[in-house]
Amino acid sequence: xxxxxxxxxxxxxxxxxxxxxxxxxxxxxxxxxxxxxxxxxxxxxxxxxxxxxxxxxxxxxxxxxxxxxxxxxxxxxxxxxxxxxxxxxxxxxxxxxxxxxxxxxxxxxxxxxxxxxxxxxxxxxxxxxxxxxxxxxxxxxxxxxxxxxxxxxxxxxxxxxxxxxxxxxxxxxxxxxxxxxxxxxxxxxxxxxxxxxxxxxxxxxxxxxxxxxxxxxxxxxxxxxxxxxxxxxxxxxxxxxxxxxxxxxxxxxxxxxxxxxxxxxxxxxxxx
Amino acid sequence: xxxxxxxxxxxxxxxxxxxxxxxxxxxxxxxxxxxxxxxxxxxxxxxxxxxxxxxxxxxxxxxxxxxxxxxxxxxxxxxxxxxxxxxxxxxxxxxxxxxxxxxxxxxxxxxxxxxxxxxxxxxxxxxxxxxxxxxxxxxxxxxxxxxxxxxxxxxxxxxxxxxxxxxxxxxxxxxxxxxxxxxxxxxxxxxxxxxxxxxxxxxxxxxxxxxxxxxxxxxxxxxxxxxxxxxxxxxxxxxxxxxxxxxxxxxxxxxxxxxxxxxxxxxxxxxxxxxxxxxxxxxxxxxxxxxxxxxxxxxxxxxxxxxxxxxxxxxxxxxxxxxxxxxxxxxxxxxxxxxxxxxxxxxxxxxxxxxxxxxxxxxxxxxxxxxxxxxxxxxxxxxxxxxxxxxxxxxxxxxxxxxxxxxxxxxxxxxxxxxxxxxxxxxxxxxxxxxxxxxxxxxxxxxxxxxxxxxxxxxxxxxxxxxxxxxxxxxxxxxxxxxxxxxxxxxxxxxxxxxxxxxxxxxxxxxxxxxxxxxxxxxxxxxxxxxxxxxxxxxxxxxxxxxxxxxxxxxxxxxxxxxxxxxxxxx
Numbered sequence: 001x002x003x004x005x006x007x008x009x010x011x012x013x014x015x016x017x018x019x020x021x022x023x024x025x026x027x028x029x030x031x032x033x034x035x036x037x038x039x040x041x042x043x044x045x046x047x048x049x050x051x052x053x054x055x056x057x058x059x060x061x062x063x064x065x066x067x068x069x070x071x072x073x074x075x076x077x078x079x080x081x082x083x084x085x086x087x088x089x090x091x092x093x094x095x096x097x098x099x100x101x102x103x104x105x106x107x108x109x110x111x112x113x114x115x116x117x118x119x120x121x122x123x124x125x126x127x128x129x130x131x132x133x134x135x136x137x138x139x140x141x142x143x144x145x146x147x148x149x150x151x152x153x154x155x156x157x158x159x160x161x162x163x164x165x166x167x168x169x170x171x172x173x174x175x176x177x178x179x180x181x182x183x184x185x186x187x188x189x190x191x192x193x194x195x196x197x198x199x200x201x202x203x204x205x206x207x208x209x210x211x212x213x214x215x216x217x218x219x220x221x222x223x224x225x226x227x228x229x230x231x232x233x234x235x236x237x238x239x240x241x242x243x244x245x246x247x248x249x250x251x252x253x254x255x256x257x258x259x260x261x262x263x264x265x266x267x268x269x270x271x272x
Numbered sequence: 273x274x275x276x277x278x279x280x281x282x283x284x285x286x287x288x289x290x291x292x293x294x295x296x297x298x299x300x301x302x303x304x305x306x307x308x309x310x311x312x313x314x315x316x317x318x319x320x321x322x323x324x325x326x327x328x329x330x331x332x333x334x335x336x337x338x339x340x341x342x343x344x345x346x347x348x349x350x351x352x353x354x355x356x357x358x359x360x361x362x363x364x365x366x367x368x369x370x371x372x373x374x375x376x377x378x379x380x381x382x383x384x385x386x387x388x389x390x391x392x393x394x395x396x397x398x399x400x401x402x403x404x405x406x407x408x409x410x411x412x413x414x415x416x417x418x419x420x421x422x423x424x425x426x427x428x429x430x431x432x433x434x435x436x437x438x439x440x441x442x443x444x445x446x447x448x449x450x451x452x453x454x455x456x457x458x459x460x461x462x463x464x465x466x467x468x469x470x471x472x473x474x475x476x477x478x479x480x481x482x483x484x485x486x487x488x489x490x491x492x493x494x495x496x497x498x499x500x501x502x503x504x505x506x507x508x509x510x511x512x513x514x515x516x517x518x519x520x521x522x523x524x525x526x527x528x529x530x531x532x533x534x535x536x537x538x539x540x541x542x543x544x545x546x547x548x549x550x551x552x553x554x555x556x557x558x559x560x561x562x563x564x565x566x567x568x569x570x571x572x573x574x575x576x577x578x579x580x581x582x583x584x585x586x587x588x589x590x591x592x593x594x595x596x597x598x599x600x601x602x603x604x605x606x607x608x609x610x611x612x613x614x615x616x617x618x619x620x621x622x623x624x625x626x627x628x629x630x631x632x633x634x635x636x637x638x639x640x641x642x643x644x645x646x647x648x649x650x651x652x653x654x655x656x657x658x659x660x661x662x663x664x665x666x667x668x669x670x671x672x673x674x675x676x677x678x679x680x681x682x683x684x685x686x687x688x689x690x691x692x693x694x695x696x697x698x699x700x701x702x703x704x705x706x707x708x709x710x711x712x713x714x715x716x717x718x719x720x721x722x723x724x725x726x727x728x729x730x731x732x733x734x735x736x737x738x739x740x741x742x743x744x745x746x747x748x749x750x751x752x753x754x755x756x757x758x759x760x761x762x763x764x765x766x767x768x769x770x771x772x773x774x775x776x777x778x779x780x781x782x783x784x785x786x787x788x789x790x791x792x793x794x795x796x797x798x799x800x801x802x803x804x805x806x807x808x809x810x811x812x813x814x815x816x817x818x819x820x821x822x823x824x825x826x827x828x829x830x831x832x833x834x835x836x837x838x839x840x841x842x843x
Contacts, residue, residue, distance in 0.1 A: 053685055087679055092616065105687060
């Protein structure tokens with residue numbers, strides 16, 4: 001089966017600094033994939049390259065079996081993206097924006113109008129449809145960006161911090177919508193710093209650190225890996241590992257080596 | 273800075289710490305400016321500034337020199353009271369400059385400083401200090417200094433008094449400008465207020481131009497007697513005399529009175545006048561501080577912050593229909609992208625009152641000036657001049673195509689569309705606007721001065737089309753390499769890259785000179801028949817350049833997308 005996303009030897013340099021350092025990654029179709037990493041690890045750079053916002057320095061990006069760099073238009077027709085900055089048009093109303101996006105993805109007028117109405121209702125923005133996006137709050141903008149990302153029924157959805165600023169009620173609805181998309185065969189590539197959300201939603205997870213993939217697999221596989229690493233070294237840790245590790249513990253164990261190490265007693269003692 | 277907070281337990285904020293804060297903010301502004309030049313395309317910005325700043329300096333030089341000379345002249349002639357006329361002129365000139373130029377490019381939002389331990393008075397001082405760099409404030413300080421120097425050269429004994437009085441006058445003007453800008457920013461923080469304000473400015477500028485055309489002797493040679501009649505002069509003098517009892521209590525007259533008092537050795541009166549002038553400064557400072565106090569407490573000036581939350585109860589949620597699922601099966605047509613982007617561009621134009629008014633102004637100006645020009649002997653140049661003038665307002669729009677969309681421009685790189693289609697749609701809109709504008713302007717000219725020669729009309733239209741195509745080609749490239757996010761919520765932020773504005777004007781002037789040269793040469797050699805094929809060739813060349821440019825712009829945009837997003841996504 002053709003993987004939804006396949007990266008080979010992908011890297012991106014900024015003035016000689018490798019923000020993403022020759023990574024290989026495969027995401028199978030139908031996976032809810034979590035892409036994690038500490039700040040500055042290379043998550044946003046990777047997602048920008050995957051969505052065509054940034055050119056890679058080396059490597060190849062295959063999405064649904066097609067090369068993104070060689071056939072960007074064919075690939076983009078099947079992608080939905082909620083980018084870091086949301087990419088909204090402040091001087092359009094929510095309804096106009098969704099219609100614009102739908103038409104840009106090649107939907108006919110009737111389908112676009114029907115889906116715009118459905119999505120605005122679903123996102124709780126139906127009463128705000130005539131308001132300019134510039135007047136939206138951050139959370140409302142996020143919901144609209146999500147609606148725009150799915151209006152054309154993408155096969156692969158990239159979400160960069162999709163729940164940031166979204167209220168709990170809307171977040172619950174969005175999660176159920178995303179899970180329904182997965183059930184229908186879509187692939188979702190999610191980055192978020194809220195590890196509880198990733199743990200609850202994602203079937204597979206990759207962790208990037210210093211521009212390199214340092215862990216990749218299902219949650220159980222990552223858990224087993226961490227347990228195996230802890231068991232022979234430390235009896236107490238091994239006992240803890242017998243308990244079910246949370247994603248946060250796994251994440252800290254993998255990337256938090258430096259930060260999580262024992263710190264001197266007097267460090268930052270001036271903090272009240 | 274560690275030594276400045278050596279004894280934090282005392283919790284005493286020292287003067288050195290305040291100085292350090294000022295230094296840090298000055299350094300921050302400098303680094304933001306300097307680092308801006310290090311970006312891709314920053315060299316172009318630097319070149320733009322190197323070209324534009326000397327021009328601004330030259331423009332400031334003549335009024336400054338003139339004011340200094342006039343100050344010297346009035347003093348030597350024993351008419352030092354007339355210095356107040358200069359001060360009124362300087363005041364009005366600076367207000368006009370404020371409206372037209374605004375503040376220098378905003379490098380950061382000064383309200384972000386409130387998250388640091390900055391006291392209100394320091395915050396006010398910082399906002400005041402950086403406001404000194406506004407072109408109008410620089411000019412008023414230079415003019416005041418020049419007048420003081422002129423008076424001092426004429427009567428060295430008045431040097432100290434002139435410096436004191438004119439320093440007070442400059443302070444009043446600077447504080448007045450800062451106060452007005454601060455409050456205007458507040459009032460214009462909602463879209464509706466901005467639209468009303470733009471309408472007022474538009475109406476005011478049209479009224480000013482109407483008065484200029486009808487009363488300025490330069491435009492009324494043929495009926496000079498009608499423009500400035502004894503009745504009108506008498507009415508103006510009467511108006512002045514009626515207003516004078518009130519004007520003498522305002523800073524320009526107070527400063528003039530202070531200088532007269534100093535000349536006559538009446539030191540008490542001099543002091544009283546300077547104190548009265550400074551009283552105005554204190555009032556302006558107080559009103560400015562009042563606004564700053566609100567901003568200091570965390571007020572955010574934006575549409576979002578001012579949006580009135582008149583929410584209706586939420587409708588019951590409907591379940592997401594299966595049609596929004598994984599595969600729509602809907603037709604995927606790329607060729608419709610041009611039409612869709614064009615539709616969106618129309619919505620943006622409809623909602624941008626600034627563009628709307630900037631398109632009306634040339635028509636009104638042509639209406640005002642065409643009647644005058646058509647009476648003169650050189651009316652043959654009327655149509656080319658009017659069309660060239662019209663393009664001045666339309667051409668710059670294409671040099672910052674993504675400025676209004678800001679971060680939304682990323683969408684074009686995410687969507688399955690060819691970027692050349694996006695540029696084509698934006699260019700079609702520019703061409704349509706230009707077409708409508710030129711048709712209206714031509715209609716005005718035909719109405720005022722009769723039907724023009726067919727040859728001249730054809731040649732002018734060919735020239736306009738060529739100029740537009742070349743301008744659009746360069747504008748597309750500049751829109752990518754040097755974009756500027758356009759801020760709606762600020763009264764006078766930077767609207768476009770200086771170099772882009774310079775190129776836009778330069779292209780138009782060069783092509784106007786070329787077209788004008790061809791016209792003159794053809795007339796001189798009596799070869800009018802050459803004009804049509806010559807301008808047709810020019811259009812063909814421009815068209816080829818445009819098509820090649822459009823093909824190239826896709827790769828160019830992809831190569832420059834990082835700086836495009838960096839600039840347009842700025843907060």
